[in-house]
Amino acid sequence: MxxxxxxxxxxxxxxxxxxxxxxxxxxxxxxxxxxxxxxxxxxxxxxxxxxxxxxxxxxxxxxxxxxxxxxxxxxxxxxxxxxxxxxxxxxxxxxxxxxxxxxxxxxxxALDGTPWNQAELDAAAQAALRYELGGHLARLNTVTGQVYGYPHSGLTGATWREAYLRMTGALLDDAVRYQEIPLPRPVTELRALLASASAALEEVTTPHLVHFDVWTGNVFLDLTGTPRIQAIIDHERAFWGDPLAELITPTLFGEIDEDDPLLAGYRAVRPLELTPAAHRRLDLYRAYLYLILLVEHGPRQYPEDDYAPLRELATTWLVKVLDRLQGSP
The missing domain is CATH 3.30.200.20 (Phosphorylase Kinase; domain 1)
Incomplete structure (x- = not known):
């Protein structure tokens, strides 16, 4: 774009x-x-x-x-x-x-493969690739660091909860700077809601490497035989935090289902349990991603015709997630 x-x-x-x-x-x-x-x-x-x-x-x-x-x-x-x-x-x-x-x-x-979002694959091949992707993401998430957040931008914390609130707080500060960015709730209300819901993040006690941008356009496939993953690209949005956040972008504008082959592939490498508290953490990470998709229009100024569908989806899903966070214990 x-x-x-x-x-x-x-x-x-x-x-x-x-x-x-x-x-x-x-x-x-x-x-x-x-x-x-x-x-x-x-x-x-x-x-x-x-x-x-x-x-x-x-x-x-x-x-x-x-x-x-x-x-x-x-x-x-x-x-x-x-x-x-x-x-x-x-x-x-x-x-x-x-x-x-x-x-x-x-x-x-340069890679000689095909971006996943440009490949024509049957349901069985899609499922096999989801399983393979889950394993790769689990291996990535085994990498641990010394600090939470984004060390290169200074948005870090001694705990994951502290880092998450610094990350979301900086993003909401950016939203204030770009006054033309329409958000579904006032910034002060968003800050309060995310802070009140963030207690669930205390479960995270080790900073893990999280790619946080694994949609199909960022996965290259080798299609010369049985389709397989050639490479995962574009690690620029990566941070140190909760490996559970890795499930957000492969299920962008959707939910993660227990029968998703991605989960089976992930669990074949490292454990992952989707408890009620885990689902609350997932919604916190969804809220962060959807806010990014809305606020980044400020400095980037996408062409309106290209950006409008993405803005509508991000807004719709952000409202859904915020309503769930507000209604959760």
Whole structure:
């Protein structure tokens, strides 16, 4: 989707950046438009390699608070994921504070697979891939850290509850900054509701790595034989927190069912119990994600025709989740 945060580079600037990063010039560049924030290109280099370049927005561009230094979190998350046995695109170079362009960039090996959301698969193949995905997410969630939240943006806490309230609080502060963002309830009411419901988060006692953006567009498939997952991409929204939050984006605008193969695959690697308190935590994470989808329009300024359906879905589901949180003990 087009966004004001996506940086525009001409062919000369792209080639110069590729040479600084990996020592080769660009023969051909194709911009990949599916992402929402960072500018992304698939580059054919003059040494025969194909790579993907992700470039952060200009450092002086206003963004949401949690988005500060997102590519640094992605670089760290990719390294942790690969070490845990999760398939990811190989990270070739992470450049921070580039002296010519400013901002950060990542260069990764290009994938030759197919995004899951573009693949035509029967029900059996879909179920098998959901099971496989669950196992990969469980392996990712075995990675533990030292602090909760987003270390690269400073939104952290000594407990998960403290970090979650800092994360949601910063997002609601951003909503105030962008007054044109319509939310279904006043910001003061949202703060109070999330704070009162957050006691359930005290159950989380160890910070785990959470991708928090695993929708089918961020999963590449190898379709050369029996479909399998080639790589999980776009770790930029990752944080350290409750592994239960990993269930939110694979069930975006929906609920998690006990008969979902994703759960079976996850439980084959590590335990996961969906207690009433766990469902309350899931709703807290849904509320956070749906708020992100609404508030991020402020700095990004998506085209109205493209964004309107997403805004309607996010608002509808946010209202549903808030009503449940308010009515829960």
């Amino acid at each position: 087009d966004s004001r945060t996506k940086r525009r580079l001409d062919a000369e600037a792209l080639s110069a950046l590729a040479h600084r990063a990996v020592g080769a010039h660009v023969r051909e560049a194709v911009e990949l438009a599916d992402g929402f924030a960072n500018a992304v290109w698939r580059l054919h280099l003059d040494d025969g390699r194909q790579v993907v370049l992700k470039l952060s927005p200009p450092p002086d561009l206003d963004q949401l608070t949690y988005e500060r230094d997102l590519l640094r979190m992605e670089a760290a998350a990719c390294s942790h994921a690969a070490a845990a046995g999760v398939p990811v695109a190989s990270l070739l170079k992470a450049g921070f504070d580039d002296p010519v362009l400013g901002g950060d960039y990542l260069v990764m090996a």
